[in-house]
Every structure is written in C-alpha cells, then in structure tokens.
Amino acid sequence: xxxxxxxxxxxxxxxxxxxxxxxxxxxxxxxxxxxxxxxxxxxxxxxxxxxxxxxxxxxxxxxxxxxxxxxxxxxxxxxxxxxxxxxxxxxxxxxxxxxxxxxxxxxxxxxxxxxxxxxxxxxxxxxxxxxxxxxxxxxxxxxxxxxxxxxxxxxxxxxxxxxxxxxxxxxxxxxxxxxxxxxxxxxxxxxxxxxxxxxxxxxxxxxxxxxxxxxxxxxxxxxxxxxxxxxxxxxxxxxxxxxxxxxxxxxxxxxxxx
Numbered sequence: 635x636x637x638x639x640x641x642x643x644x645x646x647x648x649x650x651x652x653x654x655x656x657x658x659x660x661x662x663x664x665x666x667x668x669x670x671x672x673x674x675x676x677x678x679x680x681x682x683x684x685x686x687x688x689x690x691x692x693x694x695x696x697x698x699x700x701x702x703x704x705x706x707x708x709x710x711x712x713x714x715x716x717x718x719x720x721x722x723x724x725x726x727x728x729x730x731x732x733x734x735x736x737x738x739x740x741x742x743x744x745x746x747x748x749x750x751x752x753x754x755x756x757x758x759x760x761x762x763x764x765x766x767x768x769x770x771x772x773x774x775x776x777x778x779x780x781x782x783x784x785x786x787x788x789x790x791x792x793x794x795x796x797x798x799x800x801x802x803x804x805x806x807x808x809x810x811x812x813x814x815x816x817x818x819x820x821x822x823x824x825x826x827x828x829x830x831x832x833x834x835x836x837x838x839x840x841x842x843x844x845x846x847x848x849x850x851x852x853x854x855x856x857x858x859x860x861x862x863x864x865x866x867x868x869x870x871x872x873x874x875x876x877x878x879x880x881x882x883x884x885x886x887x888x889x890x891x892x
Contacts, residue, residue: 658768658794662761664817665810668839669848669867670758675700676873679755680866681747691861694747695868698755699875704763704800706756707879709891717889720744721882722756725802728882732889737882742804743826749833749855749863753804760810763803766796774811774820776836790814805832819848831856 670677677698683691695711708720717732720740728737729744742753757763774791791811798806807825812818819837826832833853840849851865878884879891 658766658796659761661768661792661794661812661817662764662796665812665819666759666761668818668837668846670700671847671870672872673702674872674874675870677755677870678868680868681750681755682864682866683747683749684862684864686859686861692747696746696755699873699879700756700758701875701880704757705880707875707885708752708756719885720752720756721880721885722752723880723882725800727752727756727802728885730882730885730889735886737886742802747863749853749859749861750865751804754851754853754865757804760796760808763798763800764796764808765799766794769793769795769809771814772811776820776838789820791820792817816846818846 677700679696679698680693682693685691694715697709697711699707704724706722710716710718719730721728721730727740727742729740730737740752742751742757744752746752770793772791772793773788775788792814794810794812796808796810805824806827809823811820813820818839821837822835823831824833824835833856836852837848838850838852839846849867853863853865855861
C-alpha cells in the first residue's frame with residue numbers, strides 16, 4: 635500500500651511538472667503574439683536614447699526583417715548609419731559596412747544605440763529561445779510614461795523564470811512578468827552570461843489596435859549609465875524576404891537591396 639501511494643505521488647508530481655512546462659511554453663507563445671503576429675515580419679523600428687535628466691540624446695531608425703529559423707536582417711535607415719546591415723543566422727551574427735566586402739562577426743549584445751543591442755530588436759521570440767517555470771502570481775505595475783515611471787495601476791501578473799536554450803541568445807536568463815488574463819508582456823529583468831542584471835525592460839501596449847500590440851519597449855540600464863532607451867515599433871506587416879538576402883556574401887556584394 636505504501637509503495638502504491640509513493641508511486642502515485644511521484645507520478646502526479648511528474649505529470650504536474652510536465653504540464654507546468656507545457657503551460658510556460660503556451661504562455662510564451664501567447665506573449666510573443668503581442669510583439670510579432672507572424673513568423674515572418676517586417677518591423678519598422680525607432681530607437682531613442684535619453685540622458686538621465688530626461689532630455690533626448692540620439693535617435694535612429696531600423697528596418698527589421700524577422701524570418702523563420704532564427705533568421706533576421708536589420709537595415710539601418712538613419713543618415714549616420716546609412717548602408718549598414720546586420721544579419722542573424724541562428725547563432726551567427728554579421729555586421730556589413732558600406733564599401734567593405736568582408737562581413738564582420740559580432741555578438742547579439744553589440745550596441746545599436748543607447749542600451750538597445752542587436753539582440754533586442756533582431757531576436758524577438760521567447761517561445762523559441764527560452765524555457766523555464768512559473769514562479770508565482772504577483773501584483774505588478776505597468777509602465778506607461780517616460781523614464782521608467784510606472785502608471786500607478788497594479789494588475790495580477792504571472793512571474794516566469796526563464797533560461798536560454800541557445801548560447802547565442804541575447805540574455806541567458808530572464809525574469810518575465812505577463813498579465814494573468816491575456817498573457818501580455820508587462821516587464822522583464824534581463825541577465826547577461828555573467829548572471830548580472832543588465833537591463834530592466836517594460837512593455838507599453840497600443841490598445842487602440844485589435845488585437846493589442848506592444849508599441850514600445852523601455853530599457854533601463856542597470857550596469858553603468860542607468861539611462862533610458864526606448865524601442866518604438868512604428869509599423870509591422872507580414873513579409874518574407876528573398877533567400878539571397880540571408881547570405882552574408884550576397885549582402886556584402888549587393889549593398890543596395892531596395
């Protein structure tokens with residue numbers, strides 16, 4: 635009898651663990667839908683960095699093509715960076731500079747502007763890159779205004795603890811808070827490989843769209859500058875790009891794509 639009870643308890647624990655892992659995967663898939671509505675997207679992105687007094691420091695624009703199989707292409711649109719491109723193929727990242735036919739290897743933590751890195755705009759799928767567990771149900775505040783100030787409205791959130799499944803992921807650990815009802819992203823603590831808290835991210839929803847989408851990601855540096863960087867998604871639309879655009883040598887030899 636004791637053996638039967640012990641076996642039953644162990645089986646239930648194993649089942650609960652499997653169900654919980656599956657639930658986390660479903661939660662991440664739902665959260666991703668607020669950032670990317672399709673596996674292949676064109677996203678026009680604006681990044682703005684701010685000084686600690688709240689004044690605008692710099693602003694840049696990027697055109698991001700997010701494709702299947704961990705593939706992304708970033709075209710830099712601002713005059714100061716005109717002609718520069720970044721290509722991500724799985725765990726490999728390349729920077730392509732105008733006038734050079736030699737792609738340069740970089741990491742996903744390569745800075746674009748302020749505290750926004752390549753990984754912040756080129757790798758967008760939590761469901762594909764992370765696994766973890768549900769920590770707790772908590773109350774959390776949503777950031778709606780500038781400089782990381784919370785709106786003052788609390789809501790029930792699900793706190794997830796996530797670990798990267800790929801070494802090339804921009805962040806090796808993430809503490810992520812999702813809305814309990816709709817599973818929209820609220821905020822995240824982003825940790826680098828050294829296990830240091832690198833940034834705190836908050837997500838602002840555009841509720842005028844149906845379904846609602848993340849219109850901005852607010853990043854607050856936790857390592858040095860403690861400045862704010864805002865990643866604003868100006869437009870999104872489904873788009874598949876030509877296969878040759880995902881070849882670093884093709885990009886090096888063909889600086890103009892559009």
